[in-house]
Amino acid sequence: MRRTTLVFLAAGLLAATAACSSSSSTDKPAAATTAPAAPATVPAAGAAATSAAPASPKQAEPASAPDAAAVAAKIKKAVPSAKTVTVITADTDSNHLLGKPHQYTSAAHIIDTRTDSTTSGIDSGATVEVFANEADAKTRAAYIDGIGKAQPMFAEQDFVHGAVLVRVTKALTATQAAEYDKAAS
Structure with missing residues (x-):
């Protein structure tokens, strides 16, 4: 019985670590930028070329979600200890969720000088994840919160602002x- 429990506990820790890890585990270092370049955008669902059918003049374009690099730059400007912004790409996304259905469409790490970590990831300050809609952002926040409740060593402080999820390290005080919450709003 104890052996089975330990096996399931170990498997759960591995799964939680793999699913929630935000530090890069690839051999390629993430490119740090002080003024993020315009990142590649992922077209929204249904944004394929529709030049054959003219758009109705009464239809309003849906509001697009902000870009994670822009939100991170806004936070960096408002939080003096937020020093470095690193844009996450498909190659540097350790979660392998960037651009997948119901996952974030852009993401960026922020290094905060009040943490001991200098590597890019949630432990070094904060991560900004932008989703196609608020429901997906709330679902991701609830998922991460569940992991933190089950395994407190993975706990973090998360804030949802529409389609934006700001994940802040537990190393910072409330x-x-x-x-970060105020700067992102």
Whole structure:
């Protein structure tokens, strides 16, 4: 009985680590930028070429979600200890979720000088994930919260602003994390 429990606990820790890890495990270092370049955009579902059918003049274009690099730059400007922004690409996404259905469409890491970590990832400050819609952002936040409740060593402070999820390291106090929440709103 104890052996089975330990096997399931170990498997759960491995799964949680793989699913929630935000630090890059690839051999390629992430490119740090102080002024993020315009990242590649992922077209929204149904955004294929529709030049054959003219759009109705009364139809309004749906509001597009902001880009993670732009949100991270906004946070960096408002939070003095937020020093480096690293845009996450498909090659540097350790979660392998970028651009997949119901997952984030763009993401960026922020290194905060109040943490001991200098590597790009959630432990070094914060991660901004932008989704196609608010429901997907809330689903991801609830998933991460569930992992943190089950395994407190994976806990973090998360804030949802529409389609944007701001994930802040547990190394920062609640007051310090609130700076990220305020800056993202």
